[in-house]
Amino acid sequence: DSRGRVIEHNPMTGSTRMAGADGTSQTTTRLEDGSFRAVLVDGTEIVTAPNGSQVVTGPDGSSAETTVTGDGWVSRREDGTTVTSSTAGDGTTRVAYDYMAGAGGISSIARNPGDGTMQVVLGNSDTIDISVAEDGSITMAGPDFERTFEPxxxxxxxxxxxxxxxxxxxxxxxxxxxxxxxxxxxxxxxxxxxxxxxxxxxxxxxxxxxxxxxxxxxxxx
Missing domain, CATH: 2.20.220 (Glycosyl hydrolase fold)
Incomplete structure (x- = not known):
């Protein structure tokens, strides 16, 4: 094409290979279940299912997986962290983090677009509440502090x-x-x-x- 890429497609195998002008290449294959398998130049393999679920396997064998659910998705990362996102019927979205033993950070984030509020729960169970007023000011309240940002x-x-x-x-x-x-x-x-x-x-x-x-x-x- 105009960018110097060469694209080859094999209709018998459903495989597509793209070679870039800089020498990099990527091969994509359509699997029997309808998934697409892409292999990047560094050996990373990405398999994407028809519903959007995805498994990424690195050259060293490490893998990360994202599974699409009925109300969101679940991501299992290489470091053992699991992230779960779900959206309720009223539009409220909650993202929860499950870390490996000994690790910490944010436990969950809940966002309600209806009233402009967000709640962050830290790994030590401390809660931070964030709200947006009609005048655009943002208030953040934690266990021992409260800050208001005026636009x-x-x-x-x-x-x-x-x-x-x-x-x-x-x-x-x-x-x-x-x-x-x-x-x-x-x-x-x-x-x-x-x-x-x-x-x-x-x-x-x-x-x-x-x-x-x-x-x-x-x-x-």
């Missing part, structure tokens, strides 16, 4: 971002530090909670930084 300002109680009428923006942190960037991005002013001030100005020659009255110049060349 127009940032994380409530931690970082606040404000955009002025002149196009400049100011970022304020809970520690009392503020950073202001001019509309054209040429000047940045940082004021720390202890009263120190740093002003960085960029022009065609370089950047000048003034820290509490002491000036530093950094030329581009």
């Amino acid at each position: 127009g300002s940032g994380i409530a109680g931690r970082i606040q971002t404000a955009l002025a009428d002149d196009g400049s923006s100011t970022v304020s942190t809970a520690s009392g530090t503020t950073s202001m960037v001019s509309a054209d991005g040429s000047t940045m002013t940082v004021e720390s909670s202890d009263g120190s001030t740093a002003i960085a100005t960029k022009d065609s020659e370089g950047v000048t930084v003034d820290v509490d009255g002491v000036t530093y110049t950094y030329a581009f060349n």
Whole structure:
């Protein structure tokens, strides 16, 4: 074809071989049960069943399997982890993780698109609830914390971002530090909670930084 690939098909065996312009190749065979078996250039074998279930076998013999179920799928990974995804009639999707002994991480994730909520259960049984309000703000609540992200300002109680009428923006942190960037991005002013001030100005020659009255110049060349 126009990309330099050569494709051969054998209707007797149902086998298709594709050789790329870079020398790589892939062979695909249709099996008796309707599955497709693909062998990649590195020896990886992928068998995909008509219903979408798939088995991937690596050159070293390791394998991973994904089985399509009536309400989702089950994936068994090479490291022994099993991931199960299911979707209920109301659209709620739950993904559960079953790790090998001694391993940890996320135990399950449940998402409800109807009310914009999500619940994450960690391997230690801690639960994190995530919700989206009508104004677009996102609240995340865990065992010992709660954070709210406001689309127009940032994380409530931690970082606040404000955009002025002149196009400049100011970022304020809970520690009392503020950073202001001019509309054209040429000047940045940082004021720390202890009263120190740093002003960085960029022009065609370089950047000048003034820290509490002491000036530093950094030329581009």
